[in-house]
Amino acid sequence: MLRSLRKYGFIYSLFIKNSLMSQMEYRVNFLMGLLVETSYLFAKFLYVIIVYEAGLTLDGVPIDAILLFIGTYTLMTGLYWGLFAINFVQIPEHVRTGSLDLLLTKPISLQFMMTLRNVDFGLAIPNVLGGVTMIVVGWRRLGLPADAASIGGFIFFLVLGLFVTYTLFLIPQLLSFWFIQIAAVNDISNGLFELNNMPMMIYSKWIQRIGVFVIPVLLITNFSPLFVLDRLHPGLFLWAILSPILLLGITRWIWSKAIRNYNSSGG
Amino acid sequence: MVIHVDQLSKSFDYYKKETGIRNSVKNLFHREKLTKDAVNKVSFDINEGEMVAFLGPNGAGKTTTLKMLSGILYPSGGSAEVLGYTPWDRKNDFKKQFSIVMGQKNQLWLDLPASDSLYLNKCIYEIGDQKYKDTLDELVTLMDVRHLLHVQVRRLSLGERMKMELIAALLHRPRIIFLDEPTIGLDLVSQKNIREFLKAYNHEFRTTLLLTSHYMKDIEDLCKRTIVINQGKLVYDGEIRKINEVMNEKKRMKLTFSAIVERKDLAVMGSIKEYSGHEVILEVERTKFKEYSRMAMDHFPVIDLNLEDIPLEEAIARLYEQPEPQG
Numbered sequence: 001m002l003r004s005l006r007k008y009g010f011i012y013s014l015f016i017k018n019s020l021m022s023q024m025e026y027r028v029n030f031l032m033g034l035l036v037e038t039s040y041l042f043a044k045f046l047y048v049i050i051v052y053e054a055g056l057t058l059d060g061v062p063i064d065a066i067l068l069f070i071g072t073y074t075l076m077t078g079l080y081w082g083l084f085a086i087n088f089v090q091i092p093e094h095v096r097t098g099s100l101d102l103l104l105t106k107p108i109s110l111q112f113m114m115t116l117r118n119v120d121f122g123l124a125i126p127n128v129l130g131g132v133t134m135i136v137v138g139w140r141r142l143g144l145p146a147d148a149a150s151i152g153g154f155i156f157f158l159v160l161g162l163f164v165t166y167t168l169f170l171i172p173q174l175l176s177f178w179f180i181q182i183a184a185v186n187d188i189s190n191g192l193f194e195l196n197n198m199p200m201m202i203y204s205k206w207i208q209r210i211g212v213f214v215i216p217v218l219l220i221t222n223f224s225p226l227f228v229l230d231r232l233h234p235g236l237f238l239w240a241i242l243s244p245i246l247l248l249g250i251t252r253w254i255w256s257k258a259i260r261n262y263n264s265s266g267g
Numbered sequence: 268m269v270i271h272v273d274q275l276s277k278s279f280d281y282y283k284k285e286t287g288i289r290n291s292v293k294n295l296f297h298r299e300k301l302t303k304d305a306v307n308k309v310s311f312d313i314n315e316g317e318m319v320a321f322l323g324p325n326g327a328g329k330t331t332t333l334k335m336l337s338g339i340l341y342p343s344g345g346s347a348e349v350l351g352y353t354p355w356d357r358k359n360d361f362k363k364q365f366s367i368v369m370g371q372k373n374q375l376w377l378d379l380p381a382s383d384s385l386y387l388n389k390c391i392y393e394i395g396d397q398k399y400k401d402t403l404d405e406l407v408t409l410m411d412v413r414h415l416l417h418v419q420v421r422r423l424s425l426g427e428r429m430k431m432e433l434i435a436a437l438l439h440r441p442r443i444i445f446l447d448e449p450t451i452g453l454d455l456v457s458q459k460n461i462r463e464f465l466k467a468y469n470h471e472f473r474t475t476l477l478l479t480s481h482y483m484k485d486i487e488d489l490c491k492r493t494i495v496i497n498q499g500k501l502v503y504d505g506e507i508r509k510i511n512e513v514m515n516e517k518k519r520m521k522l523t524f525s526a527i528v529e530r531k532d533l534a535v536m537g538s539i540k541e542y543s544g545h546e547v548i549l550e551v552e553r554t555k556f557k558e559y560s561r562m563a564m565d566h567f568p569v570i571d572l573n574l575e576d577i578p579l580e581e582a583i584a585r586l587y588e589q590p591e592p593q594g
Binding site for chain 2: 007010011021098099101102103105106107262263
């Protein structure tokens, strides 16, 4: 088990290295990517400014907490697109063109190869840096303690959110094994992720319940800030731990069905 | 025996759509589902160290069979054992013992030098440092590509890229190699280089090779045995040189005349393949060619006579039309 983890860890580090080297081969594209993503980031800052100027408070949460929520969302956007989505969006293409063939013959987890093989630094870097900056500023303005428990808890829920992101947004892509083209499903799933660009308290109770318990998309970026703001109920705490495990099981099950349904192309 | 295939079948569902937008709209609501038997109850065995050609026209089921034997596809019926494993169980121990090379698909990262992708394969296949170094050294020497190891893959020619793909496929010293059109699109020199390499590699390591190719030269140079399939069914399994014998032992007789000879006068000797008045190519029974040669010399103004076998491509093309297995 430990040996296997070490092997996968090392190979993942090679994926990261190879992706970075590949992207740096195209200097202009690499730098433009960073620039464009940084521009988007500034657009997000505008959100924050508008919310500040409106003097909005949400469900008793102080205005500075907006920075924590939007910062976490921005950080997660960088991680989601940089680490996962860049691979996920290629799955339908792999299925349509049959380029999955050679990956299937490698003595390593196919899911690992297919979903984590590429890392997009142009998408990840600006959002991660911008997100972390907003979180740090919000944290300080709120006067939150910078102790191990708070920071550790915040990171713990971030990691859980990352697991939820991976599993929840992989499932729609797996539909391509049956339907090949799934652009409409992609639009819906991207729309779902966007639900996180504001704290979940702005939504009605019913939307919150669906977004937490049915399709736990709101769990991705809201639970870390809610934890440090001391507004996470014990029930939600438990759900935050259970849901990634549940989703991982569902994803693995759909994955095995999907791969069995793979028909390659040509030949 | 390293490969045992028994009644292996694979069928695919597909839909038909007539031309035009009206039929596209109709298809939105109702689709006529059809099933194609890509591979239909194919059986054969292959021994260790054999180099076997897998022939058939486009869509015959060759690639589908290779994909089932390498575990890429699940079959619809039948069974197969490769090195004692059921391929579609996709066990890692099995995957470490074979390789598949497809002329139209690549595993190397196009934007990086091949050396980076090869190193990734080393880690995936868990090849020891020294073994990796020795194998790579040997393969780049055999392929004569040492100077290209550090060039971005997308900047390599098709032939050079295929050599690198082969190296990537052989790094872990597979016991079986499935090759699906490995020389497709390559120039004659590159094709020859790849063939020579495969021959040398098989000779040195007794690696089992199952090869599909549309280039007869690949087949003739590399394989003694050939398996021919058509429309998913096996139509021949045996030695390549015996295909002609199976095809009723026919011979080609080429006659050149000093004066024009009427076509109808020649037809009695066999079927006319080509005719130009001064020249004719006849297909005659092997057992009768002496009699017909004499007849031709006696009755027509023959100035040249040549006898040759039916070209292999043609014999194989005729095999495609055979309904029942031969050989």
